Amino acid sequence: MADAIVMEKVRKTFGEKVAVAGMDLAIPQGALYGFIGPNGAGKTTSIRMIMSILFPDSGALEVLGKASAVESKDRIGYLPEERGVYKKMKVWDFLTHMGKLKGIDSQVLRQRIPDWLTRVKLPEVAGKKCEELSKGMQQKIQFIGSVIHEPDLIILDEPFSGLDPVNMRLLRELIAEEHNRGATVIFSTHVMQQAEQVCDHIVMIHNGEKMLDSTIEEIRASHEPTSIAFGLADRAFDPEQLAAVEGVASVAQIEGQHEAEIAQGFDGRDVMRQMMNAAPLDRVELRRPTLEDVFINIVQGESGDDASLRAQLRGGVATEDEGGES
């Protein structure tokens, strides 16, 4: 199948700052891709270039077989990171406006808008002004605005930010539905967990460079479990004693959770069994590396502050709502 998006050596700088440094990327049609990376990594800039909102300094781009997204705007749905609504406009009018801009006529919209409002569980807001809605509600309206024309390519920049867990799940389901309809979906996030839950393919971006470009399975497979998480049934038991178990290199407490590092050359399952015998454990689990671990591994050395990066990648409160990416 043809590629929905092709980027070749795309480079973009803002003054001194290199936002995207020679990106090569091919996203096949029908794929569900996640762009991940910390704030300021270059995700939004890449997406804006795909959308022809910004233009690369050098390199070539192809979107849905055309040289520029401008030529196929009606086939693309885009939810930018910097998103807003017309505050004084009624939800119905706003969605009609967005739909008409995408070339859908009012006849069709009269049907689709109530459909979609029901799907996002906001059937009663059509007559309300946008400013009367909560931020999360507005976000769902914006999502509708970006997919109401049933686009072939959907690009969502940080679609989950600011949503509560219930709505996050709802949005995940809607994204999956759009994907099943046949649309190519790309979304960016700085929260790795979301990417892991939704995507089948991950592109990691850091300091404007592509660090990783593979499927979730490939990533998992290429990273063997390196540690065992465990919980103590008897609180009086000193976890350090487990360091004596064969195959355990060290024991540590990482963010309130006990972890035993597997020594080189040992099989994780064997070590688990040994640990069960040696101590009163109520929980023991092979820890596969999360995307977060993989990411930290990849960028380690470049970023000195491991803890703050970790916090950011988990969508820590401090960075969640800023999203100030240039």
Next chain:
Amino acid sequence: MKRVLQVARREFASTALTKGFLFGAIILPAIMAAAIPGIGWLAAKAEEDAPVVEGTIALIDNSGGGEQLTDRISFRLQAEDFAAIDPTNPLEAVGAVTGSESVIELDPLGADADDTEVREALRTQYTEDVNGEVLALAIISEHAITPDGGDYSGFELLHRRKLDDRVISKMRGSIRGAIKDIRFDRAEIDEKQLAILSSVNSDTQEVSETGETTESNPLFGILLPIAMMILLMISVMTGGQYLLTTTIEEKSSRIVEVLLSAVSPMELMFGKILGQMGVGLVLMAIYSGVGAGALLYFSSTTGLLTPQLFVSLAVFFVLAYIMIASLMAAIGAAVNDLREAQSLMTPVMMTFMIPYFLVFPISRAPNSTLSTVLSFIPPVNPFVMVIRMGTNSPPPLWQVLVSALIGAVGAYAFVWFAAKVFRVGLLMYGKPPNFKTLIRWVRMA
């Protein structure tokens, strides 16, 4: 094009179909027009309630007018109807009669009297509630009544502070009238006779193309160019101002990028400019319709209001509007909020104020070199042309056409500049730009 129209439609609806616009553009002027008689009534009421001023004028008479002069002044100070006693000077009479009620007496000090005390009193007594005190010092100079050679001199009037200007005018009018009376007497001139002789009736008529005559109305000839310029200015500025506001709103509420996913920056800008042009046109149609209607109602002088005039008004509106609107769009896109827009707006506003300052020179001499040259310089040329076309010696057709052509080229250049700034500015947040940055953006885009 469909997208441009959709943007324009939203822009128009969100501006013109709001209660605020209906109120500001239509209802408010209507209320104000209705309020004018009310204001007149209030002013009259205030006049009735004005406090009575009582006091004296200290008089030093160096002219030798003696009792005749003091009698005359007192008589005039007490007179109710000035026009009756002063037929040659109706204007002065009006000024004095409309004065607030006052009881003013004369206190003759004699020739060359010592006025130190009076001056001191004038210096210290000035609050409004001091009544019965000295209000002024009048010094009649030596040759006020008897000429020195062929020339007369007059008088000096020193009054205290915070005195009602109508009282001052009454005092001045009384003294002046008294002196004049005595001069007429001594020259043996009958004042009534003089008034009759001075009055010459004139009937000025304008001859139309068909040979009919209509009463000419010089005031109308002065007002029409000004009215047309103001009409153009209001419509253009209103549309431009709204465009600036909505652009800033779209940018600051971060809706711009959502829109850019559906339309190109150019489509967005043209749509917005088009939508607000509709708003400006609606305003202009309303006001010019009301204006023309009022003219038809009150006067038969509609000869100057030709269809060509309305057509050119519309053409020059479009040109002027596009120039200012593109600047407004560029500024709106460049800044983060209205406050930041002010500094960029100042030079723009100053430029567009030029016609305001020049409306009199241009309308008095519509075919002078200044007028002609300004007719060819964008962005002020549409305004200048409209002023000139409203006068009774409109410019030749070729000048109108050339001005419109230059205006069109100017509008194109403005749009070209704005398009570049608009495109770069829309997604730029942070430090507000100055004109230097804007130029850099134009080079960048």
